[in-house]
Amino acid sequence: MKIMIELEEALELVLTRIRRVETERVSIRNAYKRVLAMDVTSQIAMPPFERSPLDGYAYLATAGDPLPLQLNVVSEIPAGTFPERVISPGEAAKIFTGAPIPTGANCVVRMEDTKQVGDDVTILQPVLPGSNIIPRGEEIKEGDLLLKQGFFLTPPAIGLLAAVGLDQVTVYRRPRVGLLSTGAELMEVGQSLRPAKIYNSNSYTLRGMLQEAGCEVSVIPIVSDEIDETIKVLQMLADTDMVIATGGASVGDYDIMRHALAQFGCEMLFWKLNLKPGTPVSVGQKEKQLFFSLSGNPAAAMVTFELLVRPAIRKLAGRTTAEEGRFLVKMASDFGKTGKQRRFLRAQAVFKNGEIWADLAPAQGSGILRSMIGSHLLVDVPENHGSVEPGELLMASWIADWEA
Numbered sequence: 424m425k426i427m428i429e430l431e432e433a434l435e436l437v438l439t440r441i442r443r444v445e446t447e448r449v450s451i452r453n454a455y456k457r458v459l460a461m462d463v464t465s466q467i468a469m470p471p472f473e474r475s476p477l478d479g480y481a482y483l484a485t486a487g488d489p490l491p492l493q494l495n496v497v498s499e500i501p502a503g504t505f506p507e508r509v510i511s512p513g514e515a516a517k518i519f520t521g522a523p524i525p526t527g528a529n530c531v532v533r534m535e536d537t538k539q540v541g542d543d544v545t546i547l548q549p550v551l552p553g554s555n556i557i558p559r560g561e562e563i564k565e566g567d568l569l570l571k572q573g574f575f576l577t578p579p580a581i582g583l584l585a586a587v588g589l590d591q592v593t594v595y596r597r598p599r600v601g602l603l604s605t606g607a608e609l610m611e612v613g614q615s616l617r618p619a620k621i622y623n624s625n626s627y628t629l630r631g632m633l634q635e636a637g638c639e640v641s642v643i644p645i646v647s648d649e650i651d652e653t654i655k656v657l658q659m660l661a662d663t664d665m666v667i668a669t670g671g672a673s674v675g676d677y678d679i680m681r682h683a684l685a686q687f688g689c690e691m692l693f694w695k696l697n698l699k700p701g702t703p704v705s706v707g708q709k710e711k712q713l714f715f716s717l718s719g720n721p722a723a724a725m726v727t728f729e730l731l732v733r734p735a736i737r738k739l740a741g742r743t744t745a746e747e748g749r750f751l752v753k754m755a756s757d758f759g760k761t762g763k764q765r766r767f768l769r770a771q772a773v774f775k776n777g778e779i780w781a782d783l784a785p786a787q788g789s790g791i792l793r794s795m796i797g798s799h800l801l802v803d804v805p806e807n808h809g810s811v812e813p814g815e816l817l818m819a820s821w822i823a824d825w826e827a
């Protein structure tokens with residue numbers, strides 16, 4: 424097992440082990456935030472017919488039309504009505520927005536530039552041939568590739584599926600993730616706090632992050648620091664794709680997680696990342712299941728979730744669209760960095776003069792959950808960097824899917 428590796432190496436080790444989940448058919452009504460498992464091509468053109476973008480009159484325009492132009496209104500075409508009547512020279516059809524252009528007409532003049540009296544209309548502002556006609560297939564042609572496999576279905580994407588008449592799509596099933604918190608000091612909410620105990624918060628934080636990432640989550644209430652009990656719990660999670668445990672990850676006598684994983688039959692990929700917070704991460708694999716043992720420290724667990732677990736879930740879920748990129752931010756605060764290790768700092772994004780400034784959360788301790796409230800960014804301070812100065816440029820990434 425490798426010990427103390429770089430994040431990038433850890434990501435590669437983990438991502439090569441991940442096979443995306445199987446597929447299922449769902450109604451587009453239930454497809455929001457699901458991942459497409461098929462390429463979607465359109466069977467129809469959109470719009471399926473030439474149509475009018477405005478309310479007015481359709482007629483056959485020529486370059487030398489007199490001004491004003493007198494026409495005989497021979498039909499009316501509301502949206503949704505097929506125009507049977509062919510329009511001959513000297514005739515016009517009263518037409519409404521979204522209605523098909525009648526045969527024989529080659530333009531639409533807007534209502535405001537006309538005057539109708541009885542069956543006669545005067546065109547006060549004649550238009551050129553071709554004016555105000557939306558061509559068939561303006562947006563989509565038959566056979567167009569609309570969305571690729573791996574696309575994360577957003578509201579406009581689902582609207583697009585509806586626009587071309589698809590009522591069902593093949594998507595990847597939701598990843599199933601098991602979550603457990605270890606620690607003899609932990610208590611569940613709803614009980615009064617006993618001496619030397621704290622409430623379990625990690626299960627709640629991570630459950631939300633997993634649900635937001637589109638996972639089905641099985642939460643196991645608190646597990647003690649016993650290897651045997653931990654193995655029993657891991658057995659209970661046999662039908663999950665991934666298990667995330669917090670606590671018991673470090674070097675103490677009660678830090679049993681990686682030993683439990685190994686005894687359970689996992690191949691251990693690595694232990695410890697060369698970064699802070701969250702150094703003592705380990706990852707194991709048993710058959711198709713991946714196991715992440717994260718630090719019990721609440722902020723450290725969230726940061727390593729962002730850095731390592733989230734990309735793994737994206738791949739498991741079948742997503743292929745680009746991850747949120749990294750970008751330069753200007754530091755709005757200083758940070759007296761003591762250790763040599765690479766450090767990820769939590770910061771609020773502040774927009775000033777068209778630039779993104781990173782205003783650091785006041786407390787950066789691994790256990791300080793409040794530092795994640797209102798933090799939008801993880802700022803990457805390289806190894807051996809020394810203290811961070813205000814105005815300095817550093818790389819950062821968005822902490823996905825959160826709002827302040």
Ligand SMILES: Nc1nc2c(c(=O)[nH]1)N[C@H]1C(S)=C(S)[C@@H](COP(=O)(O)OP(=O)(O)OC[C@H]3O[C@@H](n4cnc5c(N)ncnc54)[C@H](O)[C@@H]3O)O[C@H]1N2
Nearest residue numbers: 604606623624625670671672673678701702717718719720
């Ligand atoms: N001698 C050493 N000690 C420690 C080292 C080290 O290298 N040598 N590493 C430190 C670092 S860095 C970290 S990070 C922590 C990681 O500890 P564990 O992953 O083993 O986590 P625990 O000890 O179980 O818990 C740490 C901290 O977080 C609290 N906690 C745990 N679970 C929860 C939960 N579900 N909800 C809320 N809070 C939780 C726990 O009570 C501890 O206070 O190890 C250092 N030690």
Ligand code: MOO
Nearest residue numbers: 700701702723789
């Ligand atoms: O790696 Mo730990 O989270 O720094 O304290």
